[in-house]
Amino acid sequence: MRQFVMALTFSRIIAGPIILFVSIFLEMHFTALVLFLFAALTDFLDGKLARDFRVESNVGALLDPIADKFLLLFSLMAITLITNDIYVGFMSSIILGREIWIAGLREFAIKHGKEYATKVSSLAKLKTSIQFISILMFFISFAFNYALVTFLASFLLFLSLLISIKSALSYTKEVFQN
Numbered sequence: 001m002r003q004f005v006m007a008l009t010f011s012r013i014i015a016g017p018i019i020l021f022v023s024i025f026l027e028m029h030f031t032a033l034v035l036f037l038f039a040a041l042t043d044f045l046d047g048k049l050a051r052d053f054r055v056e057s058n059v060g061a062l063l064d065p066i067a068d069k070f071l072l073l074f075s076l077m078a079i080t081l082i083t084n085d086i087y088v089g090f091m092s093s094i095i096l097g098r099e100i101w102i103a104g105l106r107e108f109a110i111k112h113g114k115e116y117a118t119k120v121s122s123l124a125k126l127k128t129s130i131q132f133i134s135i136l137m138f139f140i141s142f143a144f145n146y147a148l149v150t151f152l153a154s155f156l157l158f159l160s161l162l163i164s165i166k167s168a169l170s171y172t173k174e175v176f177q178n
Contacts, residue, residue, distance in 0.1 A: 002055040008046035009060060012067035015039035016074030023078040029142035032078065036139050039071050040132045069099050072131060079138045088154060091161045095131065098164045102171060109175050117174040123167045130160040 015035050023032035047064065050056045076092040106118040137153035140146065 001049065001053045002057065002060075005046050005050045005053075005055055006057075006060060006063070008042040008049070009063045009067045012039045012042050013063070013070045016070040016072075019071075020074040020078045023139075023142070024081055029082075029139060033136070033139035033143045036071075036075060036136060040136065043068060043071070043128075043132070065103075068128065069103075072096070072099065072135075075135045075139075079135065082142055083138075083150070085154075088157065091157050094161055095157075095164050098168045101168055105171055105175055112175075114175055118171055121167060121170065123163060123170065127160055127163040127167055130156055130163060134160055 015038065019032045019035050019039070022028045022035070043064075046060075050060055073096060076096065080089040080092050102118070106115075109115055109118045134153050134156035137149050137156065141149035141153060
């Protein structure tokens with residue numbers, strides 16, 4: 001079971017670049033949609049299976065957030081390139097910058113014995129969920145050419161940006177407090 005859970009995590013790492021490739025170079029937006037949907041489901045499934053079957057590991061705990069970042073990075077790159085929208089690019093840049101900041105903050109917290117300060121919060125889980133729904137909606141809009149869905153996806157991306165900033169500020173305050 002542990003190998004299966006790790007395979008699910010690795011599939012997200014691999015899916016990110018493939019999504020970018022098929023959506024940008026091949027313009028196979030439906031394929032990108034299916035790949036993203038699969039990858040997003042593995043994010044939920046690998047954690048649930050690891051907990052339910054008690055096969056959680058340090059490697060899995062390390063790779064899971066990295067896999068999420070790969071999927072997020074490559075998907076947002078594809079969306080930015082497809083939409084050619086400066087606002088989507090700006091929001092994506094801030095979201096990705098936040099992810100880099102939090103990764104560094106976690107490293108700092110560990111080195112200073114404050115791991116508790118950067119445990120995944122419910123706000124961060126909400127942020128990830130909204131980001132993934134937004135990305136999924138973008139890929140739906142590209143696959144089926146729905147302008148309204150693109151607008152709604154942009155709105156959700158903006159909402160996830162606000163939540164990203166709020167959670168980053170909360171983590172930062174928690175790490176540097178005391």
